[in-house]
Amino acid sequence: MPTVCPTAPTYQRRQPEHTVLYRTVEAHLPTFAQTGGGAERAGLPLTLGCTPKLDQTEAPVVEALGKILDVCKRHKVIAGLHNASSGYALKMVSQAWQFMTLASDSRFLAARASEEVTNVKQTVASGKLPPY
16 A cells, blocks of 8 residues: 555545555556556645646655656557646656646636736725726
């Protein structure tokens, strides 16, 4: 059984049965790679008792991703990841991941909306309102 991530929520630390799913995937990685399979991004961290998130840094997940990447390379399968930031995406490219998604529509929309709200608040606070 893999080491449970100390940052995992309590309910995840109490569910060792998740490790069965990961061990099954791990045992079948070559077949998985040959058939062009994909994995849902929350599933792997959950099976390892870690927190599902983009831009993973938890050791069990990073190690598992490395194994997946190695199998993909051996079978000449393009390996890809979902990423939350350009910095993490570039780190993964440097490790030979070949296909990246960067954030999501909802994240980009939320970020831009936050910028606009901040702009309005700063302008109102400065007292320099534009004429209408």
